[in-house]
Amino acid sequence: MNETQEKQFGHRIRQILNQGTHEVRPAVAQRLAAARQRALERHRAEPALAWADNATGRVGWAGLALRVLLPLAMLIACAGALYTWQQNQRAAEIEEVDALLLTDDLPIDAYLDRGFQNWLRKHDGEQ
Amino acid sequence: MGVEKRAFKQAMFAVRDEEAALDIVQDAMLRLTEKYGHLPLAQLPLLFHRIVQNAIRDWYRRQKVRSLWTTLLSSLAPGRDDDDQDPLETLEATDGSNLQAAPAELLQQRQALEIIEQEISRLPARQREAFILRYWEELDVAETARAMNCSEGSVKTHCSRAAHALASALTARGITPDPKS
Numbered sequence: 001m002n003e004t005q006e007k008q009f010g011h012r013i014r015q016i017l018n019q020g021t022h023e024v025r026p027a028v029a030q031r032l033a034a035a036r037q038r039a040l041e042r043h044r045a046e047p048a049l050a051w052a053d054n055a056t057g058r059v060g061w062a063g064l065a066l067r068v069l070l071p072l073a074m075l076i077a078c079a080g081a082l083y084t085w086q087q088n089q090r091a092a093e094i095e096e097v098d099a100l101l102l103t104d105d106l107p108i109d110a111y112l113d114r115g116f117q118n119w120l121r122k123h124d125g126e127q
Numbered sequence: 128m129g130v131e132k133r134a135f136k137q138a139m140f141a142v143r144d145e146e147a148a149l150d151i152v153q154d155a156m157l158r159l160t161e162k163y164g165h166l167p168l169a170q171l172p173l174l175f176h177r178i179v180q181n182a183i184r185d186w187y188r189r190q191k192v193r194s195l196w197t198t199l200l201s202s203l204a205p206g207r208d209d210d211d212q213d214p215l216e217t218l219e220a221t222d223g224s225n226l227q228a229a230p231a232e233l234l235q236q237r238q239a240l241e242i243i244e245q246e247i248s249r250l251p252a253r254q255r256e257a258f259i260l261r262y263w264e265e266l267d268v269a270e271t272a273r274a275m276n277c278s279e280g281s282v283k284t285h286c287s288r289a290a291h292a293l294a295s296a297l298t299a300r301g302i303t304p305d306p307k308s
Contacts, residue, residue, distance in 0.1 A: 032131040039159065
């Protein structure tokens with residue numbers, strides 16, 4: 001068999017094999033068509049996803065605000081509220097101590113007098 | 128047109144198992160679109176053939192490992208009947224273009240096709256691969272060499288040997304696939 005005969009032979013076999021593709025069972029043909037469709041859908045979906053990724057970086061401010069800026073703003077607001085509450089608590093404690101000191105029978109100067117503290121310590125030792 | 132059907136048939140020639148052949152073609156199509164979807168369309172057919180051939184080779188590798196286990200476990204497994212085969216499946220009508228042909232002629236064509244497919248299945252893997260890519264898929268020698276990852280000389284040798292072996296086998300079985308027949 002020379003090259004030309006081989007080509008003729010190959011061509012004839014091709015024709016017969018092509019007939020064979022019609023003999024594929026309908027169930028198999030359907031599964032193949034479905035697989036082809038799935039592959040094509042995935043092919044179409046990929047460029048769309050790539051575009052969406054780029055678009056978010058450039059013009060997707062609405063998405064960016066919703067996903068990043070809003071939680072950040074909420075975090076800052078919470079931190080601010082916590083700080084204010086702590087400051088108020090501290091002021092209230094100081095106010096309370098002040099009120100107790102001012103309404104006490106013992107004069108306020110007694111706490112500032114070192115001699116009084118020394119006297120107290122000495123007095124404790126004696127008892 | 129019908130690329131997936133031809134790929135399925137090629138996989139069937141090699142693996143002789145419908146489910147495995149379907150898996151091979153499905154995976155190959157998905158791999159083509161997922162990994163090479165960005166490439167120019169003209170490059171895709173060749174890549175698809177390459178992916179299919181590689182998938183067939185992978186299947187053989189996996190099959191070697193599996194057959195080892197099957198051999199080991201076959202003595203323990205109970206005998207299986209062919210109950211799950213539907214006898215009605217053999218009577219299924221086909222939607223081929225040659226339904227108008229006379230029954231005797233149709234039968235003859237089918238028998239010829241069956242014998243040719245059987246003989247193609249029997250060819251050595253590389254010879255079958257080269258012959259199918261070259262003559263069924265109509266790739267030229269250079270394209271076939273790229274798809275098979277071998278030299279153009281090897282493609283010519285494989286094709287020539289395949290054509291000789293196939294022609295001899297078909298003649299022995301009373302089939303002469305020349306244009307006059």
